[in-house]
Amino acid sequence: GVVxxxxxxxxxxxxxGTSELKDRNDPLNxxxxxxxxxxxxxxxxxxxxxxxxVEGKFHQHKITGEIRKEMLIEREEYPLTGKKTEKGYExxxxxxxxxxxxxxxxxxxxxxVQKKGEKESKLYNPVNQKELDGYIESLRSYHAxxxxxxxLEKFFNDLHSVYGYLYSEENGSFQLFVKIDEALFGxxxxxxxxxxxxxxxxxxxxxETRYGLNGVTDGQxxxxxxTVDGKETKLEGDFLDGAAxxxxxxxMTDQKLTFRSVTEEEYKxxxxxxxxxxxxxxxxx
Numbered sequence: 001g002v003v004x005x006x007x008x009x010x011x012x013x014x015x016x017g018t019s020e021l022k023d024r025n026d027p028l029n030x031x032x033x034x035x036x037x038x039x040x041x042x043x044x045x046x047x048x049x050x051x052x053x054v055e056g057k058f059h060q061h062k063i064t065g066e067i068r069k070e071m072l073i074e075r076e077e078y079p080l081t082g083k084k085t086e087k088g089y090e091x092x093x094x095x096x097x098x099x100x101x102x103x104x105x106x107x108x109x110x111x112x113v114q115k116k117g118e119k120e121s122k123l124y125n126p127v128n129q130k131e132l133d134g135y136i137e138s139l140r141s142y143h144a145x146x147x148x149x150x151x152l153e154k155f156f157n158d159l160h161s162v163y164g165y166l167y168s169e170e171n172g173s174f175q176l177f178v179k180i181d182e183a184l185f186g187x188x189x190x191x192x193x194x195x196x197x198x199x200x201x202x203x204x205x206x207x208e209t210r211y212g213l214n215g216v217t218d219g220q221x222x223x224x225x226x227t228v229d230g231k232e233t234k235l236e237g238d239f240l241d242g243a244a245x246x247x248x249x250x251x252m253t254d255q256k257l258t259f260r261s262v263t264e265e266e267y268k269x270x271x272x273x274x275x276x277x278x279x280x281x282x283x284x285x
Contacts, residue, residue, distance in 0.1 A: 041060070042135055045058055046058075053083055058080050080092065080093050087103070158244075163263050164180070164264075166262045167258065176259070177271070178193050179194070189213070190214050193210070211227070223235070240258070
């Protein structure tokens with residue numbers, strides 16, 4: 001009887017040890033996660049396998065939001081169960097009661113996963129915890145880059161739709177009109193500055209001077225360069241409320257001037273009114 005009991009114990013221990021060895025050697029248990037990343041979306045399986053049964057979680061981090069709107073990272077996590085099959089594994093992911101089924105098998109070091117009902121499979125990269133953290137951080141960086149990219153897209157689209165920017169001195173002594181002829185996505189600007197001035201001379205009451213402009217902007221700061229009396233002169237400031245207007249330094253004053261966006265009709269009306277007012281005042285003199 002003792003011999004029989006000892007034999008049973010040895011058999012149980014052998015089978016237990018064999019089972020534990022198989023579990024330890026299962027490729028699913030050798031990585032913290034299996035990751036797939038594509039175009040602002042990060043998926044990963046967090047898996048453990050024991051005695052032919054698979055448990056874990058399916059994670060998804062996805063950038064959401066449309067152009068001109070705030071972008072967010074949508075984080076989702078679903079429980080997963082599964083089992084070993086003859087060809088690999090079968091996973092079932094519970095998405096709030098909706099079961100999504102996947103077939104999986106190893107292709108070299110990668111876990112090839114195919115959602116049932118779909119023709120193509122995806123290769124998930126085995127990673128440790130540090131590498132997984134790196135993927136998540138990369139998504140955050142991608143998120144920040146996409147926000148900046150979409151901000152710039154909106155800004156330059158708005159800038160291209162603006163006819164020009166107008167500033168009128170309160171005392172009526174001069175009026176400035178900035179026309180942006182070219183604005184590249186890289187930030188380069190070119191255009192012109194038209195200065196309309198009341199000369200105070202009744203014989204020549206009105207004078208126009210046009211200056212060529214080149215500059216740069218990132219949608220926030222703006223720097224414009226021109227030549228005044230043979231010297232390079234800089235107009236520097238910031239865009240206000242996107243492309244709706246900007247302030248900038250000007251060589252005739254110590255304060256920054258605020259330029260507002262105007263349509264072609266608004267510009268022509270202001271132009272004619274300023275010219276007529278200058279002529280009227282100087283004729284009166």
